[in-house]
Amino acid sequence: MFLQIKLTIPNCTCLKDPQETKLGVLIMQNSIELIDEIGFEAFTFKKLAQKINSTEASVYRYFENKHQLLMFLYAWYWGKIEYQIHVETLHLEGTEEKLFKAIKMLIEKKNANDIYTFVDELKLKRIIEHEGIKSILNKKVDDVNKNGAFDNYKNLVAKLGGWIQEIIPNYPYSKMLVTTIVEGAHIQHFFADHLPRLTDKQNDNDYVQNFFLELLKILITQNNKNGQSN
Amino acid sequence: MFLQIKLTIPNCTCLKDPQETKLGVLIMQNSIELIDEIGFEAFTFKKLAQKINSTEASVYRYFENKHQLLMFLYAWYWGKIEYQIHVETLHLEGTEEKLFKAIKMLIEKKNANDIYTFVDELKLKRIIEHEGIKSILNKKVDDVNKNGAFDNYKNLVAKLGGWIQEIIPNYPYSKMLVTTIVEGAHIQHFFADHLPRLTDKQNDNDYVQNFFLELLKILITQNNKNGQSN
DNA sequence: ATAAAATGATAGCTTTACTATTATGTACAA
DNA sequence: TTGTACATAATAGTAAAGCTATCATTTTAT
Numbered sequence: 001m002f003l004q005i006k007l008t009i010p011n012c013t014c015l016k017d018p019q020e021t022k023l024g025v026l027i028m029q030n031s032i033e034l035i036d037e038i039g040f041e042a043f044t045f046k047k048l049a050q051k052i053n054s055t056e057a058s059v060y061r062y063f064e065n066k067h068q069l070l071m072f073l074y075a076w077y078w079g080k081i082e083y084q085i086h087v088e089t090l091h092l093e094g095t096e097e098k099l100f101k102a103i104k105m106l107i108e109k110k111n112a113n114d115i116y117t118f119v120d121e122l123k124l125k126r127i128i129e130h131e132g133i134k135s136i137l138n139k140k141v142d143d144v145n146k147n148g149a150f151d152n153y154k155n156l157v158a159k160l161g162g163w164i165q166e167i168i169p170n171y172p173y174s175k176m177l178v179t180t181i182v183e184g185a186h187i188q189h190f191f192a193d194h195l196p197r198l199t200d201k202q203n204d205n206d207y208v209q210n211f212f213l214e215l216l217k218i219l220i221t222q223n224n225k226n227g228q229s230n
Numbered sequence: 231m232f233l234q235i236k237l238t239i240p241n242c243t244c245l246k247d248p249q250e251t252k253l254g255v256l257i258m259q260n261s262i263e264l265i266d267e268i269g270f271e272a273f274t275f276k277k278l279a280q281k282i283n284s285t286e287a288s289v290y291r292y293f294e295n296k297h298q299l300l301m302f303l304y305a306w307y308w309g310k311i312e313y314q315i316h317v318e319t320l321h322l323e324g325t326e327e328k329l330f331k332a333i334k335m336l337i338e339k340k341n342a343n344d345i346y347t348f349v350d351e352l353k354l355k356r357i358i359e360h361e362g363i364k365s366i367l368n369k370k371v372d373d374v375n376k377n378g379a380f381d382n383y384k385n386l387v388a389k390l391g392g393w394i395q396e397i398i399p400n401y402p403y404s405k406m407l408v409t410t411i412v413e414g415a416h417i418q419h420f421f422a423d424h425l426p427r428l429t430d431k432q433n434d435n436d437y438v439q440n441f442f443l444e445l446l447k448i449l450i451t452q453n454n455k456n457g458q459s460n
Numbered sequence: 461a462t463a464a465a466a467t468g469a470t471a472g473c474t475t476t477a478c479t480a481t482t483a484t485g486t487a488c489a490a
Numbered sequence: 491t492t493g494t495a496c497a498t499a500a501t502a503g504t505a506a507a508g509c510t511a512t513c514a515t516t517t518t519a520t
Contacts, residue, residue: 021497023497023498038369039368039369040368041368041369042369044475044476044477045476045477045478046475046476046477054498054499055498055499055500055501056477056478057478057479057480057498057499057500057501058497058498058499060477060478060479061497061498064478065477065478066477130367131367133363133367133417134364134367136420136424136425137360137361137363137364137420138269138270138271139268139269139271139272141424141425142424145424145425150425150428153428154425154427154428157427157428158427172430172432172437173430173437173441173444174430175427175428175429175430176418176429176430176438176441177441179417179418179421179428179429180410180414180417180418180441183413183414183417184410184413184414187363187409187410187413188406188409188410190366190367191409194366194371194372194375195366195371195375195380195384197384197387197388197405198380198383198384198387198405198409199405199406199409200402200403200404200405200406202402207402207403208406211403211406211407211410214403215445215449218448218449218452219445219448221452222448222451222452246466251466253466253467274506274507274508275507275508275509276506276507276508284467284468285467285468285469285470286508286509287467287468287469287470287509287510287511288466288467288468290508290509290510291466291467294509295508295509296508
């Protein structure tokens with residue numbers, strides 16, 4: 001169709017793939033706009049439908065409810081960033097170099113080399129940071145997880161976890177380390193904007209990245225030493 | 231009244247302090263039960279009122295809405311655990327010992343020496359882990375933050391951040407480190423129960439604690455070395 | 461004993477979160 | 491080009507959530 005990229009999305013995150021139709025793309029674009037603007041709690045399908053001159057009933061043909069829409073955007077984001085990480089680490093030589101590049105991309109607010117898609121990348125990233133975890137933290141998580149709703153995220157974590165395993169083979173917490181950095185960075189970005197006393201905001205805008213990259217570096221160094229001495 | 235402890239709570243987290251009255255205590259006890267059971271999204275004041283044989287209107291005299299109730303529970307939890315940390319680190323000699331004791335208490339699911347209160351401590355902890363961040367991640371955060379809604383959490387972070395400063399004086403990320411560990415532990419506990427492929431679940435139940443304590447230890451060792459060499 | 465405060469009972473209103481039905485437009489195939 | 495299938499629009503309707511208001515009754519402090 002008219003899209004630059006089309007991502008594979010777990011089909012339990014929508015009733016019908018919105019990437020396939022004009023109205024679907026409108027829903028994606030404008031739900032990102034609207035959720036970023038008014039927040040996920042105040043967001044309703046009625047408001048979205050009004051924004052795109054459509055009807056509630058039409059939106060409900062794509063998504064069972066707004067929570068499913070959030071899961072879709074979440075899966076779409078992880079699919080997209082995994083693809084980007086793939087592209088931008090392909091030419092890199094060492095695994096460590098690849099890992100650091102990937103972590104940087106996950107933490108930074110806006111990727112300079114962002115591939116063009118039909119949505120506002122900055123707003124989507126902000127939604128992932130501020131609202132993304134809500135797609136996971138609820139009572140339906142086991143049901144949708146069985147149907148693969150979070151596979152895109154899991155794949156990325158497995159990939160980066162694998163790289164960590166390569167670099168520090170005896171380290172038993174590779175996936176925890178990835179998710180701690182990723183989720184931690186999201187929360188720290190939110191804290192920086194709204195609760196600065198829960199973080200260490202500095203003039204330097206990259207302090208969140210620096211904190212996590214330094215942490216990762218120290219862990220790798222230290223664990224490699226231990227590995228050799230054992 | 232008949233309570234073992236009464237905590238100071240930012241008054242913007244309730245219309246009227248529920249710790250002061252029988253109905254208020256019932257609301258606290260049963261909202262914790264109910265939120266833990268059905269989740270925050272499905273939780274309503276109507277269901278709560280039915281559970282305690284009261285009315286919606288009566289609950290609304292204590293809290294403006296369920297989101298405010300969650301903020302109250304959040305503040306109450308931080309107030310309580312800061313008090314417990316105070317008590318259990320008082321007799322300890324070194325700052326590092328205090329810090330590790332505190333972090334352990336924050337990460338563990340159930341404190342063996344838990345002080346007796348009138349609520350189910352285990353369920354409250356689980357609510358903080360699963361729902362707590364929702365009290366922060368929303369569009370009203372700036373308003374309520376101005377009124378001190380999160381002061382109890384901030385105080386605790388400042389206290390532990392101060393200890394880290396004592397141990398590694400040149401480390402510029404002390405508060406980030408605290409919140410990364412605390413929020414990280416909450417999320418990892420949730421992942422362990424629902425999305426094990428996002429973590430590194432082991433037979434050993436303490437692996438979340440081990441991961442974060444090891445991380446902290448390495449950071450302290452490494453930064454002290456650097457500090458001395460400079 | 462009395463006033464003040466807290467709670468209960470009841471009612472009602474707006475918005476959210478859907479579902480169902482029918483009509484209209486559009487796309488493509490025979 | 492006509493028919494058919496499909497997507498969308500228009501409209502209506504329902505149950506529950508999320509409140510607010512009023513007044514009666516009970517409890518509590520003085």
